[in-house]
Amino acid sequence: MDNRHLNLTLFNGQHIPVIGLGTWQCTADEVKEAVNAALETGYRHIDTAYLYQNEAAIGQVIHEWINSGKLKRQELFITTKLPFTGNKPEKVEHFLKLSLENLKLDYVDLYLIQFPIGFCGEDDRDLFPTDANGKLLLDFDSNTLTLWKAMESQVDAGRAKAIGLSNFNSHQIERIVQTSRIKPANLQVEMHAYFQQKRLRTYCKKHGIIVCAYGPLGSKGRIDFSARCGVPKPQVADVLDDPMVAEIANAHSKTSAQVLLRHLIQLNVVVIPKSVTQSRIRENYDVFDFVLTENEMEKLSQLDKNNRTFIFDEFDGVPDHPEYPFVIPY
Ligand SMILES: NC(=O)c1ccc[n+]([C@@H]2O[C@H](COP(=O)([O-])OP(=O)(O)OC[C@H]3O[C@@H](n4cnc5c(N)ncnc54)[C@H](OP(=O)(O)O)[C@@H]3O)[C@@H](O)[C@H]2O)c1
Structure with missing residues (x-):
């Protein structure tokens, strides 16, 4: 593996930097600082979503960097995602245009369907629409094949360079x-040392789909989100505190976070660690000066516990929906 700042290549020839900055749960002010710090550090890949409600703040920073001549648009790789309320063919263009307006961009590098199940909402700002009794309005009529055709049209229109899936x-x-004319270039799913998704990775490799790991550090911050949704004790993966990871980190004079990220990168997986802490943003990018040995990779593989922690049970009724993705092994 080339040990410089790395890219992987999507099937259409586009390069995707193996490290991107995750931005879920970042407020506008936090994300501005984080994106600035990340770009200063060398990150060129930012992961966001319409749902995160921070695209406009990210767009402002990107715009400043491009306008000042410090960066060219083509040096950046920007991913955003269709919200759950956008899972209807007729809504795809509308939501992508909103995201582009927020991001102050003419195109995104990658546009993902965030989740296979849609929510029935009419208001662009109401991301989790409920009925009069407060019950989440799930869409039981959505069809991912017609939805995908609308995604393909976005590539045709030049609004997205590549399209992909998340949580499928x-x-x-x-x-x-x-059935597709333009196949999915990328799959973004939960992945970390305790949930390595080997069979799904093998499946994606067979089809030339690059995999991106969300929650690569165990997503401890999800505790706050779940508490806000009334789920008091979500399960999170304690990968950062794993003694084996710490031992390997010590051997390389690196941190556990760096070893966890490096492990996934050496499996040819893109990682998008989220941080709003400047020192951690730098730390998470500082993984290009060491290589895990075969023996260390094997030890890390042994940590897999098939421990999925994102089960989306914060959303009432989702686990019982016929398109709920996590009922089959992979
Ligand atoms: N497609 C989807 O459905 C989906 C779902 C979840 C996430 N995502 C994407 O994936 C990104 C990453 O996932 P995530 O945010 O859930 O979890 P994560 O990146 O695994 O973990 C983030 C948490 O780890 C902390 N952290 C970051 N670097 C650290 C370090 N070096 N040492 C110790 N702690 C560190 C962060 O704290 P501080 O910020 O306080 O530093 C934050 O609490 C998201 O931000 C989002 O862009 C996508």
Whole structure:
């Protein structure tokens, strides 16, 4: 593996930097500082979503960097995602245009369907629409194949260079792969040392789909989100405190976070660690000066516990929906 700042290549020839900055749960002020720090550090890949409600703040920083001549647009890789309320073919263009307006961009590098299940909302700002009794309005009529055609149209229109999926299982991806004109370039799913998704990675490799790991450090910050949703004690993966990871980190004079990220990168997985802490933003990028040995990679592989922690049970009724993705093994 080339040990400089690395890219992987999507099937369409586009390069995706193996490290991106995650931005979920970042407020506008936090994300501005974080994106500035990340760009100063060398990050060129930012992951956001319409749902995170921070695209406009990210757009402002990107705009400043490009306008001042410090960066060219083509040096950046920007990913954003269709919200759950956008899972209807007729809404895709609308939501992507809103995201582009927020981001102050003419195109995104990657546009993802964030989740296979849609919510029935009419108000662009109401991301979790409920009925009069407060019950989440799930969409039972959505069809991911027609939705995908609307995603393909966004590539045709030049608004997205590549399109992909997030939180889809292998059967759902397969249906799209079999019928698509433009295949999914990327799959973004939960992945970390305790949930390594080996079979899903193998499936994606077979189809030339690059995998991106969300929650690569165990997503401890999810505790706050779940508490806000009334789920007091979500399970999070304690990968950062794992003694084996610490031992390997010591051997390289690196931190556990760096070893966890390096492990995924050496599996050819893109990682998008989120941080709003400047020192951690730098730390998470400082993983290009060491290589894990085969023996260390094997030890890290042994840590897999098939420990999925993002089960989306914060959203009432989602786990019972016929398109709930996490009922099959991979
Ligand atoms: N597609 C989806 O459905 C989906 C779902 C979840 C996430 N994502 C994307 O994936 C990104 C990453 O996932 P995530 O945010 O859930 O979890 P994560 O990146 O695994 O973990 C982030 C947490 O780890 C802390 N942290 C970061 N670097 C650290 C370090 N070097 N040492 C110790 N702690 C560190 C952060 O704290 P501080 O910020 O306080 O430093 C934050 O609490 C998201 O931000 C988002 O862009 C996508």
